[in-house]
Amino acid sequence: xxxxxxxxxxxxxxxxxxxxxxxxxxxxxxxxxxxxxxxxxxxxxxxxxxxxxxxxxxxxxxxxxxxxxxxxxxxxxxxxxxxxxxxxxxxxxxxxxxxxxxxxxxxxxxxxxxxxxxxxxxxxxxxxxxxxxxxxxxxxx
Amino acid sequence: xxxxxxxxxxxxxxxxxxxxxxxxxxxxxxxxxxxxxxxxxxxxxxxxxxxxxxxxxxxxxxxxxxxxxxxxxxxxxxxxxxxxxxxxxxxxxxxxxxxxxxxxxxxxxxxxxxxxxxxxxxxxxxxxxxxxxxxxxxxxxxxxxxxxxxxxxxxxxxxxxxxxxxxxxxxxxxxxxxxxxxxxxxxxxxxxxxxxxxxxxxxxxxxxxxxxxxxxxxxxxxxxxxxxxxxxxxxxxxxxxxxxxxxxxxxxxxxxxxxxxxxxxxxxxxxxxxxxxxxxxxxxxxxxxxxxxxxxxxxxxxxxxxxxxxxxxxxxxxxxxxxxxxxxxxxxxxxxxxxxxxxxxxxxxxxxxxxxxxxxxxxxxxxxxxxxxxxxxxxxxxxxxxxxxxxxxxxxxxxxxxxxxxxxxxxxxxxxxxxxxxxxxxxxxxxxxx
Numbered sequence: 001x002x003x004x005x006x007x008x009x010x011x012x013x014x015x016x017x018x019x020x021x022x023x024x025x026x027x028x029x030x031x032x033x034x035x036x037x038x039x040x041x042x043x044x045x046x047x048x049x050x051x052x053x054x055x056x057x058x059x060x061x062x063x064x065x066x067x068x069x070x071x072x073x074x075x076x077x078x079x080x081x082x083x084x085x086x087x088x089x090x091x092x093x094x095x096x097x098x099x100x101x102x103x104x105x106x107x108x109x110x111x112x113x114x115x116x117x118x119x120x121x122x123x124x125x126x127x128x129x130x131x132x133x134x135x136x137x138x139x140x141x
Numbered sequence: 142x143x144x145x146x147x148x149x150x151x152x153x154x155x156x157x158x159x160x161x162x163x164x165x166x167x168x169x170x171x172x173x174x175x176x177x178x179x180x181x182x183x184x185x186x187x188x189x190x191x192x193x194x195x196x197x198x199x200x201x202x203x204x205x206x207x208x209x210x211x212x213x214x215x216x217x218x219x220x221x222x223x224x225x226x227x228x229x230x231x232x233x234x235x236x237x238x239x240x241x242x243x244x245x246x247x248x249x250x251x252x253x254x255x256x257x258x259x260x261x262x263x264x265x266x267x268x269x270x271x272x273x274x275x276x277x278x279x280x281x282x283x284x285x286x287x288x289x290x291x292x293x294x295x296x297x298x299x300x301x302x303x304x305x306x307x308x309x310x311x312x313x314x315x316x317x318x319x320x321x322x323x324x325x326x327x328x329x330x331x332x333x334x335x336x337x338x339x340x341x342x343x344x345x346x347x348x349x350x351x352x353x354x355x356x357x358x359x360x361x362x363x364x365x366x367x368x369x370x371x372x373x374x375x376x377x378x379x380x381x382x383x384x385x386x387x388x389x390x391x392x393x394x395x396x397x398x399x400x401x402x403x404x405x406x407x408x409x410x411x412x413x414x415x416x417x418x419x420x421x422x423x424x425x426x427x428x429x430x431x432x433x434x435x436x437x438x439x440x441x442x443x444x445x446x447x448x449x450x451x452x453x454x455x456x457x458x459x460x461x462x463x464x465x466x467x468x469x470x471x472x473x474x475x476x477x478x479x480x481x482x483x484x485x486x487x488x489x490x491x492x493x494x495x496x497x498x499x500x501x502x503x504x505x506x507x508x509x510x511x512x513x514x515x516x517x518x519x520x521x522x523x524x525x526x527x528x529x530x531x532x533x534x535x536x537x538x539x540x541x542x543x544x545x546x547x548x549x550x551x552x553x554x555x556x557x558x559x560x561x562x563x564x565x566x567x568x569x570x571x572x573x574x575x
Contacts, residue, residue, distance in 0.1 A: 010554065041551045
């Protein structure tokens with residue numbers, strides 16, 4: 001299952017982000033979630049889009065990027081909902097490299113995106129504990 | 142106080158110097174012909190024998206030597222004496238592919254330390270002085286050159302070597318150093334450290350500093366003079382010719398007197414090799430007139446510079462060279478260390494990077510900053526920040542091993558390095574030294 005995150009290498013300077021987003025915007029592709037990790041000279045833009053193949057094609061001409069498999073776990077958008085998910089991952093000895101979250105289209109619907117060391121096990125333990133995870137198919141809105 | 146270390150030579154009339162040079166050159170060419178087959182072959186290729194060189198007027202006929210020759214003949218191919226007659230080895234800071242190993246007999250060390258002694262006396266040194274040598278000791282010529290020169294003058298010599306600034310300052314204060322010898326950037330750093338520690342320039346007993354091994358500006362001189370409360374003297378040399386002391390400044394601070402009784406200087410057109418008249422800018426070429434173990438004839442330094450024979454008010458009659466104003470090759474001098482862009486390329490390729498890079502040099506607090514921007518190849522990219530930072534650290538360490546100094550590595554996306562007319566700009570030097 002899992003979903004595809006596009007990780008884009010950008011310079012940490014004015015104009016870098018707007019240029020990268022421009023083509024995605026013009027192609028009419030929805031960005032479902034995103035985050036940026038920054039260092040002094042560069043940043044890594046991480047995006048989840050409705051059509052990662054199309055965005056990959058757009059970016060490939062100008063950008064250095066990679067496709068990364070990440071786990072998107074569904075949760076309720078209310079207090080205390082994240083904790084049990086983290087407990088499940090922790091008990092399976094899964095290391096979380098980074099994470100971010102986005103809200104879904106339904107009421108109280110949210111998703112947490114995990115970049116983990118072992119995607120397959122993470123999904124298995126989450127699903128076994130009744131936590132739904134998304135696949136790329138689910139993102140095509 | 143003595144004004145000169147060897148007045149009879151340092152103030153000799155021009156004719157006398159010329160006479161010494163002629164005599165020594167004829168002898169030296171014979172010595173090289175007899176003992177260095179590599180150079181003998183170069184002479185033979187030009188149809189020359191030692192008989193063709195009767196005075197320095199004939200020197201233009203002799204073939205040049207360059208760093209490439211030294212590389213080809215590494216390590217023993219330029220030896221002019223038996224190894225058993227050599228007593229010391231020094232080596233350049235450059236590493237793989239560019240290494241120069243120089244040999245010295247006791248005679249060679251003596252003439253070298255005489256040269257350094259002249260520089261120390263010209264800076265006001267005598268047996269009353271405490272000379273703090275904070276050039277690096279070891280294979281580098283800086284430490285031992287000034288050290289031995291200081292002994293010759295009879296100064297109390299503090300062999301500090303470089304680094305450990307706190308200890309440098311403690312000894313400078315406690316043992317009342319009067320002359321300091323180091324790279325100009327280190328002198329500036331010591332000056333700033335003194336200030337940070339709350340010392341005023343008049344709190345130390347220093348009166349002079351002898352600084353060399355890297356390019357520095359007139360502004361930097363003034364800054365160092367102010368921060369340390371001293372007069373700052375320039376010194377020039379290279380391992381190939383012996384080390385520091387080939388030329389040195391007198392109190393006039395208007396160019397460095399070349400020790401012409403040991404080193405014959407020419408200025409040539411770097412493209413044609415033609416000898417240029419006095420006052421022209423060109424490449425500096427040295428002939429060691431009486432060194433035994435490493436007797437280089439017409440060695441091309443790659444330093445661009447001007448010579449002046451105008452009389453100097455200090456009374457010395459030896460020709461003066463201006464501060465080198467650049468290089469005729471692509472060598473960079475960073476914090477006193479010779480760096481060739483080709484070395485950086487070698488490391489990048491070995492570590493699996495593309496050779497798309499840019500070196501940026503600047504000066505911060507009078508110390509060179511050394512940054513290398515490197516484009517990342519698609520298969521090296523990771524979405525993990527830690528991974529990229531680990532790559533940067535790994536490359537920094539590989540560079541440090543190769544170059545002897547550590548640059549700051551910045552990994553950047555492909556095609557982001559400035560290109561000028563399609564050609565990548567490899568070096569951006571913002572140090573404004575010339």
